[in-house]
Amino acid sequence: MKILVSLVSLIAFLLVLLPGPLYKFDVVELGTAFAGFKFGVYAGGAALLLLLVQVIFMRKTVTLGSAATAVIFSAIAIAMPLNMMNTAKSVPPIHDISTDLVNPPEFIAIAPLRADASNPVEYAGEETAVQQRKAYPELATLNFAQSKTDLVKATEQAVQNLGWELVNTDISKGIVEATETTAWFGFKDDVVVRINDEGSERFVDIRSKSRVGRSDLGKNAERIHTLIDELNAVLTK
Template identity: 40%
Template structure:
């Protein structure tokens, strides 16, 4: 009798171990995603400095890494138990987005130039006139790093007149959901603020449209308000926006 009781007790303990390890991975995966969201929401709401928000997001990455380990161990050790497999898979799926975000962040930090002010014209960059704290272009050193890191960035030349291009440009800024700060059709100037999805980091954008032969030349400058590096964000924004503007003017 005692032997049977002992056997049942051992079975229960084994079952608990089978369920608790993948469950811990699942809960940590949920916590990691929740922590990332809280980090961004807290900064947007002014609960803490952006550096604290990034620190909280870093904690989420550690939680996601542990979640992945526990979930994978649970899958390997108890792959014949349906509940453990389902729980383990959910833990992996929850951990991967947070870890992917961290890996992408680290890759961008190592790959792109350590600058945060990008312009299609580094010799005569478009100016910011209506931003709260207008600042001059950083200068030759930044221009050299930009040309080395983003040699493809250049002004966009279009066959349409500046007035027509300006209308397309303004519509595209509004379609992107950027906050319009200034627009002057006579000067061919648009200033706006683009914000990141999670933390709401603000990047300032200025667009300059001038006559070029029988058509127009479009220059764009994008810079980050916070931090000293942008991990390629401003260059990507310029490439994407100019490509959309070219397509927009070509189809109308």
């Protein structure tokens, strides 16, 4: 029983740990990867149940180390997918976020890179905008006094500081485009920053969009906030 509990808990752990890297390196499809989470929860629950049976009926075979390991592996296998599900329920099922919902910044150099993406490069539309306004009302066009050139350079520096891939910089158009690749699943999410020069003020808009998936689990809004914070940090240096 001790070996069985350890084996099932390890399998549960691997079922939630490996889907990301396996998808990232094109070993499995996204649907298969997410299925691993479901089976990981089941296996984690089974491991805890088996451990309970062992404790009740075979107490002499239980050791602190093996029991603790089984509990930790099983808890991770159960908690990670459930946490993702709770996050998904707390945010709208959208994947295209912009500070300007009337005229969102357009992807230029990134557009051909998204040719095979399941989410098209075009803005998701008014339905998405309505959901964003409710979920992220704080996201709005930014206002700066610095020149367009300085803001483009600062944005470029902020992107580099964050470790994102800088795809395109166009000072004349006030455009900076970048891609962030997530560590676990290797998802590629794209960002475009647009800087408009209007007299003594510069207006900055940021758009972040996932290439795959219906819901981004709030990641694109989080990414915009992160970029804003980093841009402000660069400008104050």
